[in-house]
Amino acid sequence: MRATLIYRWHPRFHVGLEYNPKVGEVHPLITFIPVTETKNRPAVIVGLSSDRIGTPEGTSVYVTASKDLQHWTGLPIAPYGGVVWGSYEKKFRAIGGLNIRLPYRMTSLIQFDGVKVHPSLTYTFNDTHALTFLMIRGNRPGVTYTFSF
Numbered sequence: 001m002r003a004t005l006i007y008r009w010h011p012r013f014h015v016g017l018e019y020n021p022k023v024g025e026v027h028p029l030i031t032f033i034p035v036t037e038t039k040n041r042p043a044v045i046v047g048l049s050s051d052r053i054g055t056p057e058g059t060s061v062y063v064t065a066s067k068d069l070q071h072w073t074g075l076p077i078a079p080y081g082g083v084v085w086g087s088y089e090k091k092f093r094a095i096g097g098l099n100i101r102l103p104y105r106m107t108s109l110i111q112f113d114g115v116k117v118h119p120s121l122t123y124t125f126n127d128t129h130a131l132t133f134l135m136i137r138g139n140r141p142g143v144t145y146t147f148s149f
């Protein structure tokens with residue numbers, strides 16, 4: 001289980017902390033969106049977080065592009081892709097995934113961290129609380145609780 005605390009300093013800049021009690025590790029979280037999404041342009045996101053899911057320690061720095069495709073496809077999906085540098089393995093990896101909006105304040109995110117796939121299902125209680133069930137490496141269950149302010 002991980003606990004995450006995020007402060008939305010600005011709609012395009014978030015800072016926070018992620019705590020992993022299993023290994024007693026606290027990581028800073030930074031998300032910056034230098035390019036916002038438009039009808040025809042993807043968003044570009046730059047960030048700092050803990051290294052990929054399943055590593056015992058480490059920090060990652062990433063840049064991704066994401067685009068909601070519902071306007072073009074009629075489907076509630078938003079893929080993303082990018083590159084990350086992880087301090088655990090000290091190398092760059094290609095990353096990607098797919099966010100699927102579901103009914104009843106639920107979303108599914110399928111993440112590829114450059115090594116393994118990690119599907120998840122998130123229920124958002126309101127704009128500040130979210131509970132996520134994920135399958136680490138596709139076979140180990142995990143839970144994340146997020147509180148934003």
